[in-house]
Amino acid sequence: MLFITNRFPKQSIKTTKGRSFDFDLKNNAASNSVFFCEYHKKGDCTELGSIPFLQRLKDAKYRQVLIYIHGFSNLPEAVFDGAMEFQRLCDQKKKGEILVIPLIWPCDDDLGIVQDYWDDQKAADQSAFAFARVLEKFMNWRSDEKHNPQSDPCLKRINVLAHSMGNRVLRQTLAAWNKYDLANGVPLLMRNTFLVAADVVNETLHVGERGELICHASRNVVVYYASDDLALRASKASNLKNKIASRRLGHSGPENMDLTPRNVYAVECDDVNNAYDSPKGHSYFRSGRKKGKPGLVFDHIFATLLSGRVFPEDEFRRTTIIRE
Template identity: 75%
Template sequence: MIFITNRFPKQSIRTRIGRKFDFDLNNNGASNSVYFCERTGEKQHTEIGNKEFLNRLKNSNCRQILIYIHGFSNLPEDVFPAVAEFQALCDQRKKNEVLVVPIIWPCDNDLGIVQDYWDDQKAADQSAYSFSRVLEKFMAWRNSEKYNPQDDPCLKRINILAHSMGNRVLRETLVAWNKYDLPKGLPLIFRNTFLVAADVVNETLQEGERGELICHASRNVTVYHASDDLALRASKASNLKNNIASRRLGHTGPENMDKTPRNVYRVDCDDVNNIYDRPKGHSYFRSGEKHGVPGKVFEHIFASLQSGRVYPDDEYRRSSIIR
């Protein structure tokens, strides 16, 4: 499994192709550097560098790439099994269709959820600068005549799935990319963007808000939400403790669909989230009632990946309920 991270390594922060890469789990600061790595076994990682990483994406047998951004209080060894599960579900549905690639940002899970929440929120914001550099590297590589000549371009579809606070990482990454590199606007880089149990304010996708850039960079933006998501209730409690009162996108869906761009869709998962992920009802987008068996939310995501459309039978439909 190949992955990208801005967590500090125990080794030098200087990139060295082929070296062993060990996560420094005692350091939850966001590195300005990014590392392109391969996981070869449990707690076994090798740095491969950005050129090799991007060439592997291009030469993969899979037709599409799905970038996976995890939520808060997730250490690397929590993320990798979740990604492996999602990859296995994709392969079960159609072999060589989707390659799942995680982005690992620096969470801290030592001090309890309220303290962790604010540490992780800061790390999510700080990660924006390093991950916007990843997007710049990708654009430079894609436009390079050396690596992608006209007679051999990279034709992979790129999609992104952000879970929980990973949505904040995604949003702030695009804000930083727009501010520092592309002030005239972002390119349409993602075919599908899936915002699952999003731990951001529920008006963030509206025109003029910080999350509007997610819509600019995506063909489709699908919001999966559930009102009884207990992890987001804890998030809300953490925000209230710090005098911030706002409903979460992953609880209610967009605050006002009429104020969001037309490429935003909402999917109510209230009837299945606690069946699939008891008792938190937060990670309901992978397996269903039985581990390794696709749930209905996963099926909806995978259908969108295959078709490139959220509701292919009704071009004007923007919402649904999964039962």
């Protein structure tokens, strides 16, 4: 499995193509360097370098790419487990359609959710600068006549799935990219962006708010939320302790759909989230009641990936409820 990370390796931070890459789990600082790698099995990763990595993406026998940005308190092996589960479900549905690429940022492994939460929130913000470099590298590579001549362009469709605090990573990355590298706003880069159990304030996608750039960079932005998501309740308690009193996007969906851009859609998952991920009800976007069998949330995500439309039966619809 190909992956990108800004976690420090035990080796030098200098990129060396073909070397072993071992995560330094005791160092949870956000590196300004990014590493383009391949995961083979537990404890066995290889660094590829950005150009070989992007060429591998281009040559892969998949029609689309899905960048997976994980949530807080997830160490690399847990991220790989979740990403590979999602890959298997995609391959069950349609082989050669979706290639899953995890984006791994430095979560903490301390004990205690409050300590983890605030350390991870800082790491999410600090990771924005490194991952903005990834976007800039991709844009430069895609427009380079040597790597992508007019006779052989890269035609892969790019999608993003951000889970939990991964939504903060995505939001801050686009903000940093827009501020430091772009002149006229972010380009329309993603076909679909899925915001699952998003641990950001529920006004973040409103016009004029920090997350509006997610809408500018995406054809479709789909928010999946559940009011009884216990992990987000802990997040809310942590924020209240620090005098931040706003509901989370992953709890309630957008605060006011009329204030969001027209390409934002909201999907309530209250009826299935705890059945799919008991008892937290937080990671409900992969398997359903039985591990290895797709749930209805995954089915909706995959159908959107295939068609590029969230509600193809009704072009004006913007909300729905998932029920078994």
